[in-house]
Amino acid sequence: xxxxADLVAHVxxxxxxxLGPEEAEAYRRHLEALLEYVRVVETVDxxxxxxxxxxFEIALPLREDVPVPPLPREEILRNAPARTDxxxxxxxxxxxxxx
Amino acid sequence: MxxxxxxxxxxxxxLATETKLFCGCPTTxxxxxxxxxxxxxxxxxxxxxxxxxxxxELAIRTALGLGCEILPRTKFDRKNYFYPDLPKDYQISQxxxxxxxxxxxxxxxxxxxxxxxxxVRITRAHVEEDAGKSLHDRRPAxxxxxxxxxxxxxxxxxxxxxxxxxxxxHAYLAELKRLLLALGxxxxxxxxxxxxxxxxxxxxxxxxxxLGTKVEVKNLNTFKGVKRALEHEIARQSAxxxxxxxxxxxxxxxxxxxxxxxxxxxxxxxxxxxxFPEPDLPALEVPRxxxxxxxxxxxxxxxxxxGRFVSAHGxxxxxxxxxxxxxxxxxxxxxxxxxxxxxxxxxxxxMGEMLARAKDAPGGFRALRVTPAAVGDLHRRxxxxxxxxxxxxxxxxxxxxxxxxxxxxxxxxxxxxxSDEATLAGAVAxxxxxxxxxxxxxxxxxxxxxxxxxxxxxxxxxxxxxNPNRAREILEAELRGRAGA
Ligand SMILES: [Zn+2]
Numbered sequence: 001x002x003x004x005a006d007l008v009a010h011v012x013x014x015x016x017x018x019l020g021p022e023e024a025e026a027y028r029r030h031l032e033a034l035l036e037y038v039r040v041v042e043t044v045d046x047x048x049x050x051x052x053x054x055x056f057e058i059a060l061p062l063r064e065d066v067p068v069p070p071l072p073r074e075e076i077l078r079n080a081p082a083r084t085d086x087x088x089x090x091x092x093x094x095x096x097x098x099x
Numbered sequence: 100m101x102x103x104x105x106x107x108x109x110x111x112x113x114l115a116t117e118t119k120l121f122c123g124c125p126t127t128x129x130x131x132x133x134x135x136x137x138x139x140x141x142x143x144x145x146x147x148x149x150x151x152x153x154x155x156e157l158a159i160r161t162a163l164g165l166g167c168e169i170l171p172r173t174k175f176d177r178k179n180y181f182y183p184d185l186p187k188d189y190q191i192s193q194x195x196x197x198x199x200x201x202x203x204x205x206x207x208x209x210x211x212x213x214x215x216x217x218x219v220r221i222t223r224a225h226v227e228e229d230a231g232k233s234l235h236d237r238r239p240a241x242x243x244x245x246x247x248x249x250x251x252x253x254x255x256x257x258x259x260x261x262x263x264x265x266x267x268x269h270a271y272l273a274e275l276k277r278l279l280l281a282l283g284x285x286x287x288x289x290x291x292x293x294x295x296x297x298x299x300x301x302x303x304x305x306x307x308x309x310l311g312t313k314v315e316v317k318n319l320n321t322f323k324g325v326k327r328a329l330e331h332e333i334a335r336q337s338a339x340x341x342x343x344x345x346x347x348x349x350x351x352x353x354x355x356x357x358x359x360x361x362x363x364x365x366x367x368x369x370x371x372x373x374x375f376p377e378p379d380l381p382a383l384e385v386p387r388x389x390x391x392x393x394x395x396x397x398x399x400x401x402x403x404x405x406g407r408f409v410s411a412h413g414x415x416x417x418x419x420x421x422x423x424x425x426x427x428x429x430x431x432x433x434x435x436x437x438x439x440x441x442x443x444x445x446x447x448x449x450m451g452e453m454l455a456r457a458k459d460a461p462g463g464f465r466a467l468r469v470t471p472a473a474v475g476d477l478h479r480r481x482x483x484x485x486x487x488x489x490x491x492x493x494x495x496x497x498x499x500x501x502x503x504x505x506x507x508x509x510x511x512x513x514x515x516x517x518s519d520e521a522t523l524a525g526a527v528a529x530x531x532x533x534x535x536x537x538x539x540x541x542x543x544x545x546x547x548x549x550x551x552x553x554x555x556x557x558x559x560x561x562x563x564x565x566n567p568n569r570a571r572e573i574l575e576a577e578l579r580g581r582a583g584a
Pocket of ligand 1: 119122123124135136137138139140141250
């Protein structure tokens with residue numbers, strides 16, 4: 001599959017990455033090689049094989065619905081670059097969220 | 100131009116767990132900001148999510164209640180987007196192997212051409228985590244972020260576009276809420292964000308079959324808001340069609356204050372969520388035994404219960420509807436009906452004084468401190484003439500507030516009704532002696548006026564405790580006797 005410079009720019013924008021021209025070209029080649037590899041994998045006959053989203057056949061562990069103490073607020077907020085006593089602070093956002 | 104709307108709803112409902120979906124932080128509503136947060140739900144590096152067993156049980160019950168097929172194997176996926184209240188930069192949700200799908204909800208549509216019963220198909224119901232909360236109005240230049248809601252378990256219930264008017268959408272939401280309450284899987288309080296709704300709306304000219312362009316409307320936070328937003332959006336799309344314009348496929352936000360929808364300003368790519376399997380969680384093999392156990396424990400649906408209240412208890416449909424809004428109310432009614440053996444009287448107790456009290460009580464109906472047995476006891480005292488129906492309202496209010504028994508409240512308030520013949524006759528005699536003018540009025544043919552006045556005096560003389568029916572009989576007999584003399 002051909003990976004175009006536009007596609008790289010789109011994916012970078014989605015991931016909030018700022019790429020210089022050389023970086024963009026390097027990633028374009030990486031992505032192309034990656035998709036080429038997938039194309040090879042796709043030639044394997046998997047008729048009758050269940051898709052496996054997880055590499056190991058292990059059961060999903062569950063936990064009981066019992067509260068444990070959260071982290072003290074001071075600890076949660078400690079690494080925040082901007083904060084008040086109660087909140088994280090970010091530059092003003094006006095739009096609704098994605099979900 | 101006459102248009103037909105097509106509406107599908109996506110409802111997010113908070114599952115009633117003690118802790119979050121993937122960590123042990125409590126889900127307490129209105130905890131102080133950022134006090135129910137841990138490294139897992141704050142998205143610190145190196146942490147791992149562990150699924151809450153209770154959330155799985157509630158999801159199974161919800162799916163079964165909606166008549167969904169539960170997938171034997173379900174998995175979680177990452178939905179990627181950037182927003183300040185989503186600290187991981189992805190939401191753990193479900194994409195191609197949702198928890199359940201292909202369900203249905205039967206909805207009674209009250210009025211209009213579509214009136215009657217409608218089956219709304221449920222596309223899917225899946226489990227996902229909530230994001231945090233952004234507060235934009237607290238500070239002039241910054242947005243405040245509270246992560247308490249991050250990781251709170253939600254079920255997203257997606258309907259097929261089977262709804263054809265804002266009224267139908269409202270009826271669907273109301274029935275869904277009743278069902279979720281009956282299943283006990285959620286508190287469904289829209290104010291606390293435990294029930295939220297997005298809508299997909301399109302319109303097409305009447306007489307055509309191809310669906311119009313779908314517009315997603317977000318931010319519908321009240322039942323009334325859903326209806327108003329849909330009415331507005333349908334009118335907006337109809338007007339655009341009438342002008343010969345094309346409807347843009349877009350996401351719009353409902354502005355409840357201004358009563359309009361407006362397009363979100365994000366670029367199209369903001370909605371490219373790049374779902375991929377959550378590498379930190381293996382697929383969940385849903386235990387068949389759990390599903391079968393949950394199926395056996397499934398309660399009667401509110402709709403079936405409504406029907407039974409009419410057919411088995413002989414209640415009017417309007418009473419049945421009021422009584423089945425909340426399972427606690429319906430349960431109380433049924434217990435009280437058994438207790439006193441009269442369904443209509445039981446309905447009146449519950450729908451009258453008890454629901455009025457529940458409206459003011461902070462914890463709602465369930466916070467009222469009376470049992471069906473206690474109300475049954477009060478009911479028998481009214482029937483036996485110990486207190487009047489009016490007094491019983493006061494008594495019930497105090498019983499509900501304090502948890503005291505009827506006898507205790509009646510005694511403490513000195514309310515016991517006087518039905519004793521000699522006492523009432525004495526009261527009548529003295530009132531007649533004090534009011535010769537009224538006796539004269541009676542003789543002059545102004546009976547109704549005289550009796551009304553004298554009854555007022557008798558009630559006053561007995562501190563309101565005279566059994567009014569008995570007192571009236573004695574008074575009338577006495578007046579007749581005097582008139583004849
Ligand atoms: Zn947590």
